[in-house]
Amino acid sequence: MRILVVEDDRDVAGFVAKGLREAGHVVEHADNGRDGLFLAASENFDAIVLDRMLPGGVDGLRLLETLRAQNNQTPVLFLSALAQVDDRVRGLKAGGDDYMTKPFAFAELLARVEALNRRGKTEAPVTKLVAADLEMDLLSRTVRRAGQKIDLQPREFRLLEYLMRHTGQVVTRTMLLEGVWDYHFDPQTNVIDVHVSRLRQKVDKPFPTALIHTIRNAGYMLRAE
Amino acid sequence: MRADLQLALHPLELLRSAGLRLGLIYAVLFCLSALVLSAFLWWSTAGLLDRQTDAAINADAQGLLERFVEGPEALVETIQERLAANVDDDAIYLFTDALMRPIAGNLERWPRVITNNVEWAEIPIDRAGVRGLARIRNFVLPGGFHLLVGRDVQARAELRRIITNALFWVPVIVVVFGLAGALAVRGLFRLTIADVAAAANAFSRGDLTRRVRTSGIGDEFDRLAQEINTMLDRVTALMDGVRQVSNAIAHDLRTPITRARARLEDAASSARNEDDLRAAIERAEADLDGIVAVFQALLRISEIEAGSRRSAFTRFDLGPLLSDMAELYTAAAEENGQALEQDVPPILPAFGDRDMLQQAVANLLDNALKFSPPGSTIRLFARTAGGRLEIGVSDQGPGIPPEDRGRATERFFRGESARNTPGSGLGLALVQAVAALHGGVLRLEGNDPGLKAVIALPAPSVASAPLPSA
Numbered sequence: 001m002r003i004l005v006v007e008d009d010r011d012v013a014g015f016v017a018k019g020l021r022e023a024g025h026v027v028e029h030a031d032n033g034r035d036g037l038f039l040a041a042s043e044n045f046d047a048i049v050l051d052r053m054l055p056g057g058v059d060g061l062r063l064l065e066t067l068r069a070q071n072n073q074t075p076v077l078f079l080s081a082l083a084q085v086d087d088r089v090r091g092l093k094a095g096g097d098d099y100m101t102k103p104f105a106f107a108e109l110l111a112r113v114e115a116l117n118r119r120g121k122t123e124a125p126v127t128k129l130v131a132a133d134l135e136m137d138l139l140s141r142t143v144r145r146a147g148q149k150i151d152l153q154p155r156e157f158r159l160l161e162y163l164m165r166h167t168g169q170v171v172t173r174t175m176l177l178e179g180v181w182d183y184h185f186d187p188q189t190n191v192i193d194v195h196v197s198r199l200r201q202k203v204d205k206p207f208p209t210a211l212i213h214t215i216r217n218a219g220y221m222l223r224a225e
Numbered sequence: 226m227r228a229d230l231q232l233a234l235h236p237l238e239l240l241r242s243a244g245l246r247l248g249l250i251y252a253v254l255f256c257l258s259a260l261v262l263s264a265f266l267w268w269s270t271a272g273l274l275d276r277q278t279d280a281a282i283n284a285d286a287q288g289l290l291e292r293f294v295e296g297p298e299a300l301v302e303t304i305q306e307r308l309a310a311n312v313d314d315d316a317i318y319l320f321t322d323a324l325m326r327p328i329a330g331n332l333e334r335w336p337r338v339i340t341n342n343v344e345w346a347e348i349p350i351d352r353a354g355v356r357g358l359a360r361i362r363n364f365v366l367p368g369g370f371h372l373l374v375g376r377d378v379q380a381r382a383e384l385r386r387i388i389t390n391a392l393f394w395v396p397v398i399v400v401v402f403g404l405a406g407a408l409a410v411r412g413l414f415r416l417t418i419a420d421v422a423a424a425a426n427a428f429s430r431g432d433l434t435r436r437v438r439t440s441g442i443g444d445e446f447d448r449l450a451q452e453i454n455t456m457l458d459r460v461t462a463l464m465d466g467v468r469q470v471s472n473a474i475a476h477d478l479r480t481p482i483t484r485a486r487a488r489l490e491d492a493a494s495s496a497r498n499e500d501d502l503r504a505a506i507e508r509a510e511a512d513l514d515g516i517v518a519v520f521q522a523l524l525r526i527s528e529i530e531a532g533s534r535r536s537a538f539t540r541f542d543l544g545p546l547l548s549d550m551a552e553l554y555t556a557a558a559e560e561n562g563q564a565l566e567q568d569v570p571p572i573l574p575a576f577g578d579r580d581m582l583q584q585a586v587a588n589l590l591d592n593a594l595k596f597s598p599p600g601s602t603i604r605l606f607a608r609t610a611g612g613r614l615e616i617g618v619s620d621q622g623p624g625i626p627p628e629d630r631g632r633a634t635e636r637f638f639r640g641e642s643a644r645n646t647p648g649s650g651l652g653l654a655l656v657q658a659v660a661a662l663h664g665g666v667l668r669l670e671g672n673d674p675g676l677k678a679v680i681a682l683p684a685p686s687v688a689s690a691p692l693p694s695a
Contacts, residue, residue, distance in 0.1 A: 083521065084528050085537070085580070103517050155552060181553060185584040186518070188591040188652070194556040217507075 001025045001046040001117050006036030006063065007079065008054050012102075016049060016079075019106045020113070033058030040067055045074050047116045049109070052080035052091065061094050068095040075116040079104065107218030111170040129164040132224035134203065134211055136164055145207060155180070156199050163212065163222040172219035196220055244414040248407030255406060259399035263392045271385040278376050279345075282362050285316070286374040293366055300372075301329040315377040317350070317359050323369025332373065339363050339373070350377070358382050417446050421453060433461050466530060469636055470523055477637045477650070478516060485512035515649075522651040525584075526636065529658040534578050540685065543575040543607065546583065547616065551605050554590045562599030565590075568606040575614060576685040577663045582616075585659040588652040589618040589678050596622035597675070609684055613665075617679035624676040630669040656680065 003020055007013040008031050017027045028043070030036035033054035040048055040063070052060035064076055076098075078091040083101040091099045098112050129136040133146045141157060143150045152160065162179050163171060173192040177183045196212065204210040213221050285307075293300040297320075304318045308331055319330035327334065336348050343363055350359045361375035420438050427435040436457060437450040492505030528534065551567040558565040575582070586605070593603045601621035608615055625633050632638050634657040637650040653667070656678070660667045665682035 083524060085534065089537075101521075103513075105514075181549065183553075183583055183587075184580050185587055186521075187553075187587050189554075189557050189594050191553050191557045194560045195553070197560075198556055 001114070002028070002044065003113065004028045004030065004036070004039055004043075004045045004048045006030045006033070006040075006048065006054065006060070007051045008032060009051075015106070016109065019110060023110055023114075025113075032056030033060070033063050037063045037066055040074065041070060041072065047113050048074055048076045049079050049113060050076050050096075052078060052082055052087075061090065064094050064096060077109075077113055077116055079109070105217070107170060107215070108172045108174065111172050111175060111219060114169045115166060115171070115175065129161065129167075131164055131167045131222055132209075132211060133207075134164070134224075136161060143203075145203065148206075150202050152199075152202060155195070156202070159195060159199055160203065160222075163220065167222050167224070170215050170218050170221050175219070242411070244411035244418075245407070247414055248409075248411035251410050252400075252403035252407040255403040256396070256399050259395060259403075263395045267388060267392050271388050274381045274385060278360055278378055278381065282360065282374050282376055286362060286364065286372075289318075289372065289374065290364065290366075293370075293372075297328070297368070297370060304329045315380075317352075317361065317373065317375035317377060319371075319373040321371045323371075325371065328370075330373070335371070336361070336373075341365055347378075352377075421450065424457075425453070428457055428460075433457075433464065463530065466527070466636075470527070474523075478519060481512050481516050481519075485509045485516070488512070519649045519651065522649060522655060523636070526651065526655050526658045529581060529655070529662050532662060534581060534662060538577050539579065540574065540576050541579050542572060543582070543614075543616070544569055544571050544573040546579070547573070547586065547605060547607055550583065550586050550590065554594065554605075558594055558603060561594060561597075563594065563597050564602045566602060566604045568604060568608075570607065570609075573607055573609070573614070574685050575682075577682070578659075581659045581662065582680075585656045585680060586616060586618070588656050589680075592652055592678070593618050593620035593622070593676075596620060598622065601675075612684050614682045614684050615679050616682075617677060619672045619675060619677040621672065621675040624671060624674060625669060627671070633669055634667060653678070 003025050005013055005016050005020070005027055007016065007029070010031070013029055013031065017029055020027045028039055028045070030039050034056040036050070036054065037058055050060045050064065054060055054063070058066075060078060060080065067074070067076075076096050078096045078099045079102065080087065080091065080099070081102045082091075088099045088101075097116055100109060100112060127138050129138065135144045137143075138161070143152055143157065143160065158180050159176065162176065171179075174186070176192050176196075177185075177187070200210070200212050204212055209225055211222055211224065213223055215221050289300060289303060292303045300320060304320055307316060308318065317331060319332040319335065320328045321335055322328060325335040331352065332350065336346075336350070338348055339346055339361065341363075346361050346363065348359055348361060350357050357377045357379040359375045360378050361373050364372040364374070366372055424435050424437040436454045439447045439450045439454075441447070488505050488509045492502050492509075496502040496505060547569045548567065548571075551565060551569070555565045590603070590605065597603055597620045603621075604617075604619045606615075606617050606619070629638075634653045636654045638654075639650040653669075657667045660680045660682065663682045665680060668679040668681055670677040670679065
C-alpha cells in the first residue's frame with residue numbers, strides 16, 4: 001500500500017513510517033498540514049494517517065474537509081491526542097474512516113490502516129468468503145470446512161465473518177469489539193479471547209491445521225497456511 | 226463598597242448602573258401613566274362641562290327656532306317664559322331686529338364682538354352689575370332678525386381653571402415622586418444584589434463555603450439565589466473532583482510509573498543478554514499501557530462529569546443491548562467456572578448515551594467476574610419500577626463492607642478485598658459518573674453474600690424532559 005503520514009512530531013512520524021515500511025508499505029511523510037494537503041491532493045494514496053493538530057495553518061480536520069470537498073475519497077485514519085468522544089465524532093463526521101487516539105500501539109495502527117484499504121474494496125456485495133478449505137456462504141449463513149458443515153451461533157458466525165473478511169490481516173481485540181459487537185469501550189476482562197477460543201474449538205480443533213492465529217501483543221489473524 | 230465609590234466618582238459609571246436604569250425606567254413609566262391619567266381626567270371633567278353647556282345651548286336654540294316659525298311675537302313670548310322659569314339664572318337670550326336693537330332677552334345690547342359670521346363665542350358680559358362669562362351661539366333668522374342663545378359659564382370656568390391648575394401641578398408632583406421611587410427601586414435592587422455580588426466575590430477569592438443568602442420568601446431573587454447556590458455547589462464538587470484526581474495522580478500513578486522506570490533502568494544497567502532486555506522492555510510497555518488506561522479512564526470520567534455528553538442523548542432500546550452484553554460476558558464467566566444469568570425484559574426503552582451506559586454495565590460485569598469465586602452465579606438484571614429504570618449486576622463474591630460503600634465510588638478507592646486483584650480503582654467511579662450524567666444514582670447493596678450494584682435512572686418519560694441540573 002502507498003500510505004501518506006501527516007504528523008508533525010518527528011519521533012512519532014519516524015516510528016510510524018518505519019513500522020509501515022517494515023510491513024511492506026510505501027510511505028510518504030509530511031510534517032505540516034499545508035504540505036500534507038498538497039501531497040494528498042496531488043498524488044494517489046491508498047490510505048492517509050492524519051494527525052489532527054498540525055502546524056502550518058491547516059489542521060487535520062481542515063485538511064480532510066478540503067480533500068473531501070475535492071471529491072477525493074482516499075481512506076483516512078485520524079491519529080490524535082484529542083481523545084474525547086466529541087473529538088472522535090467530529091473527526092468521523094468530517095469524513096474520517098477511523099479514529100485512533102495517542103498513545104497507541106503500533107500493531108493496532110497497522111491493523112487498522114490495512115483494514116482501511118480493504119474497506120474500500122468490499123463495496124461490491126460478496127456472497128461467499130473463502131480461506132483455504134474454509135468456506136462461508138453469506139446467503140444461507142452456513143460454514144463448511146473441508147466439506148464438513150460447522151454449526152455456529154449467530155455471534156460466532158459474525159466473528160468468523162469479520163476474521164474472514166480480513167484474511168491475512170491482523171485484527172485487534174478492539175477492532176473485533178467494534179466490528180462484531182459494535183462496542184466502543186475497553187473491557188478489562190478477556191471477553192474477546194474467550195469468544196475467539198470458542199470459535200477455534202469449532203473451526204480449528206477438529207482439523208489438522210489451524211487457521212486462526214494469535215498474534216502476540218496485537219490480536220488475531222485468519223491465515224491460510 | 227469599592228464599587229459604590231466608583232459609582233460616586235464617575236457620572237458615566239452612574240449611567241451604567243442597572244439599578245439606576247431600572248429606577249429611571251420606573252420613573253418614566255410612572256410619569257407617563259400619571260400624565261395619561263391626568264389627560265383623561267381633564268377631558269372627562271372640564272371637557273365634559275363644555276360639551277354639556279354646548280348641548281344645552283343647542284337644545285334651547287332648537288326650541289326657540291321652532292317657535293320663531295310661528296312669528297317673532299311667539300319667540301318673544303317664549304324667551305320671556307323661559308327667562309321667568311330659569312331658576313339658576315344662567316340662561317342668556319337676546320332677540321334683535323335687523324338693526325341690532327334688542328326686542329327681548331336679558332342682554333342690554335348686542336355684544337360688539339359678535340358679527341354675522343361668528344357662530345360660537347365666549348364673551349364677558351355685564352348683567353345687573355355682575356361681571357360674568359358667557360358662551361353664546363349666534364343665529365341669523367329670516368327677516369333680518371338676530372338671536373343669541375347662551376349660558377353664563379362663570380362658575381364652570383372657575384371650576385375648569387381649578388382643575389387645569391391642579392393638572393398643571395400633577396406632572397411636577399409626579400416627577401418628584403417618580404424620582405423618589407426610582408431611587409428607592411435602585412436602592413432595593415442594590416441591596417438585593419449586594420449579597421449576591423459579595424458572595425460571588427468571596428467565592429472567587431477562594432472562600433468555597435460561601436453561599437448567597439435566601440430570604441425564604443420564594444420570590445425571583447430567592448430563586449436566583451438558589452440557582453447561583455446550585456451552581457456554586459456544582460463548581461465546588463467539580464473542584465473537589467479535580468483535587469481528588471490530582472491527589473490520586475500524585476499517589477496512585479507514581480507507583481506504576483516508578484515500577485516501569487525501575488525496570489528500564491535495571492535492564493539498561495544489568496541485563497545480560499538481549500532476551501532479558503526484551504522481557505524488561507515488554508514489561509515496562511505493559512506498565513505504560515496500564516498507566517495510559519488509567520489516564521483514559523480518568524479523562525473519561527471528567528468528560529462525563531462535565532455533562533457535555535448530554536447533547537448526544539438519544540432514545541434507544543436497552544433490552545437487546547443488555548442481552549448482547551450478557552452474551553459477550555457469558556463466555557468469559559463460563560471460562561471462570563461462573564454462571565451468568567440475565568433477567569432483562571425484551572423491550573426496555575431508555576433515553577441517554579448508549580456507549581456510556583454500555584461502558585458502565587461492562588464495568589459492573591468486569592467487577593463481578595473479577596471478584597466472584599468459581600461456582601457462583603452472577604446476575605444481570607433490569608426493570609422499570611416506580612418511575613425508575615434500574616440496571617443491576619449482583620454477584621456472590623466478597624462484596625463491599627457497608628462502611629466502605631460510600632467511598633467505593635471515589636476515584637482510586639480499592640477495598641481491602643481488592644488489594645490483590647489487578648485494577649485501577651476507577652471502575653465504579655465511572656459507573657457513578659455515568660449514572661449521574663443520566664440524572665440517576667449508583668446504589669451499592671449487600672447480596673448476602675456478595676454485592677448488588679444498581680444503576681437507578683429516571684424512567685425515559687421523565688428522563689426525556691430536561692434533566693435536573695445535577
